[in-house]
Amino acid sequence: MEQRFVGRRYRRRVLVNRLMLILTVLATIISLVPLVLIIVYVAEQGIGSLSIDFLTHTFRPISFGNASTGGGVLHAIVGTVIIVGFSLLLAAPIGIMAGIYLSEYPGNSASTAIRFCVDVLSAMPSIVGGVTAYVLIVQRVKSFSGFAGSIALVVLMVPIITRTTEEILRLVPQSSREAAIALGAPKWRTTLTIVLPMALSGIATGVLLAFARAAGETAPLLVTVLGNNNLTYDLFGPMQALPLLAYRYTEQPYQVLNQQAWGAAFLLVVIVLGINILVRIFTRTRSPR
Amino acid sequence: MTAIAANPNIQMPPAVDAHLVIDGLTLYYGQREAVARTDLAIPRKQVTAIIGPSGCGKSTLLRSLNRMHETVPGGRAEGRVLLDGTNIYDPAIDPIYVRRRIGMVFQQPNPLRARTIAENVSIGLELDGIGKREKEAAVERALKRAALWDEVVDRLDQPGVALSGGQQQRLCLARALAVEPELILMDEPASALDPIATLRIEELIRELMNDITIIIVTHNMQQAARVSDYTMFMNLNDRGSGGVVEAGPTQIMFTAPKSKQTEDYITGRFG
Numbered sequence: 428m429e430q431r432f433v434g435r436r437y438r439r440r441v442l443v444n445r446l447m448l449i450l451t452v453l454a455t456i457i458s459l460v461p462l463v464l465i466i467v468y469v470a471e472q473g474i475g476s477l478s479i480d481f482l483t484h485t486f487r488p489i490s491f492g493n494a495s496t497g498g499g500v501l502h503a504i505v506g507t508v509i510i511v512g513f514s515l516l517l518a519a520p521i522g523i524m525a526g527i528y529l530s531e532y533p534g535n536s537a538s539t540a541i542r543f544c545v546d547v548l549s550a551m552p553s554i555v556g557g558v559t560a561y562v563l564i565v566q567r568v569k570s571f572s573g574f575a576g577s578i579a580l581v582v583l584m585v586p587i588i589t590r591t592t593e594e595i596l597r598l599v600p601q602s603s604r605e606a607a608i609a610l611g612a613p614k615w616r617t618t619l620t621i622v623l624p625m626a627l628s629g630i631a632t633g634v635l636l637a638f639a640r641a642a643g644e645t646a647p648l649l650v651t652v653l654g655n656n657n658l659t660y661d662l663f664g665p666m667q668a669l670p671l672l673a674y675r676y677t678e679q680p681y682q683v684l685n686q687q688a689w690g691a692a693f694l695l696v697v698i699v700l701g702i703n704i705l706v707r708i709f710t711r712t713r714s715p716r
Numbered sequence: 717m718t719a720i721a722a723n724p725n726i727q728m729p730p731a732v733d734a735h736l737v738i739d740g741l742t743l744y745y746g747q748r749e750a751v752a753r754t755d756l757a758i759p760r761k762q763v764t765a766i767i768g769p770s771g772c773g774k775s776t777l778l779r780s781l782n783r784m785h786e787t788v789p790g791g792r793a794e795g796r797v798l799l800d801g802t803n804i805y806d807p808a809i810d811p812i813y814v815r816r817r818i819g820m821v822f823q824q825p826n827p828l829r830a831r832t833i834a835e836n837v838s839i840g841l842e843l844d845g846i847g848k849r850e851k852e853a854a855v856e857r858a859l860k861r862a863a864l865w866d867e868v869v870d871r872l873d874q875p876g877v878a879l880s881g882g883q884q885q886r887l888c889l890a891r892a893l894a895v896e897p898e899l900i901l902m903d904e905p906a907s908a909l910d911p912i913a914t915l916r917i918e919e920l921i922r923e924l925m926n927d928i929t930i931i932i933v934t935h936n937m938q939q940a941a942r943v944s945d946y947t948m949f950m951n952l953n954d955r956g957s958g959g960v961v962e963a964g965p966t967q968i969m970f971t972a973p974k975s976k977q978t979e980d981y982i983t984g985r986f987g
Contacts, residue, residue: 534789603826603828603829605784605787605822605826606827606828606891607839608815609815609822610816610839610843610891610892611814611815611840612843613812620839620842621828621839624830625830
């Protein structure tokens with residue numbers, strides 16, 4: 428017996444095992460490098476711009492010889508909250524209900540078709556949603572608007588919310604559904620009073636992730652929201668948004684604005700990272716099962 | 717009901733007094749026949765046990781009796797099941813109505829997570845929109861019938877999953893009893909429980925049969941012998957689908973089975 432365990436083959440297995448372990452750890456580290464680099468670099472460049480003024484003031488015009496700081500990005504923060512908030516208002520009910528349908532009525536051909544469409548939609552480049560919104564809304568009403576941007580983002584958010592809702596609902600044990608069905612509960616009642624409450628935190632996670640994803644999108648906003656240097660609450664006119672502002676400011680010849688672009692980028696990273704971390708905490712303390 | 721007499725090995729009481737009459741029922745999963753045509757009468761306020769080897773369609777047959785079979789993808793039934801003369805497979809009958817009269821207890825205790833003990837019992841009543849005071853009384857009544865009241869009376873607001881396995885199963889029984897069904901189907905209710913918890917469930921079954929008809933699927937032949945008045949033996953036929961081989965009073969089934977298959981199974985020669 429002894430002989431077999433310490434034989435040549437055994438030693439080879441141990442060696443291969445170690446080699447593979449080292450390789451996987453290495454691959455993990457390599458894949459994490461860009462993330463760390465981005466966060467560190469953006470923080471390094473952007474953290475200097477952060478100030479109370481940066482967060483509470485709007486754009487201030489710059490002219491040569493003027494030592495202006497370029498004001499703040501409040502108008503972009505407000506714009507992002509309004510645009511993404513509104514698209515969340517539309518996307519959450521649609522996505523959640525579609526997810527319920529996919530999970531609770533999985534077998535039929537309609538749900539197969541819908542699932543395929545949702546997958547295609549989630550793989551679609553975000554600019555396509557923006558261009559579509561441009562053609563269908565902006566060209567029609569002949570005005571750029573936060574609303575058109577919201578619609579472009581809805582297209583982006585719905586598949587994320589749909590798929591996470593579906594996955595989470597699948598985790599609800601079938602035995603719980605059977606318990607209710609065997610008591611004579613109609614299907615809608617079972618879904619509403621038994622299945623949904625058990626999956627609530629997971630669904631909230633999906634919604635938050637979709638929010639984080641949409642908050643960072645630039646492309647669909649470029650052709651729909653346009654950008655606005657003034658603080659506005661009007662969803663039906665051109666607005667400003669954080670990613671959009673970051674993009675526009677990098678094109679400017681002014682050092683101050685370039686610097687502010689880094690500040691806006693850093694702010695976005697903090698928001699997106701913050702939401703993701705929040706989600707982690709949320710799901711750890713209240714597991715869906 | 718001439719079909720019932722067709723299999724000479726089926727010696728159940730006459731269909732006239734029966735609570736449930738299975739009349740030419742064939743069960744399918746998709747195109748596959750899972751349980752071959754069955755004709756059988758289930759006597760009222762008696763315990764009928766279904767025994768047989770794994771995969772012979774015991775659970776499928778049981779689940780078809782309150783139309784739970786069709787909730788599985790591909791699950792399909794042909795034929796009739798008469799509950800006091802009403803065909804529960806009649807297109808005009810809502811399966812919801814059937815399931816309120818015929819309760820069910822599953823193999824794995826399945827109390828609802830994130831719900832308290834009291835809520836677990838009253839969930840079936842909530843579906844009917846029953847008032848609060850009435851609900852409290854019903855919860856107490858159901859828990860007492862399930863012999864669980866004394867153990868949980870001072871922690872009704874604690875989660876149902878905090879109970880032990882045996883208690884959870886009695887909680888599920890209480891949940892089924894709360895809606896006052898006239899018939900309860902049990903799918904190996906004690907197979908996940910220890911011997912003492914099993915004994916308690918068996919005692920309960922004997923008590924409940926005073927006013928409820930019970931059909932119980934069990935792997936355990938001793939259990940069938942202990943709790944049931946009638947026994948059905950199912951086995952796979954040569955086409956690979958399940959079917960009832962023999963049925964009759966438990967005492968006769970276990971002492972003088974007519975079929976060779978039944979005898980082999982009961983004496984432990986297979987299964």
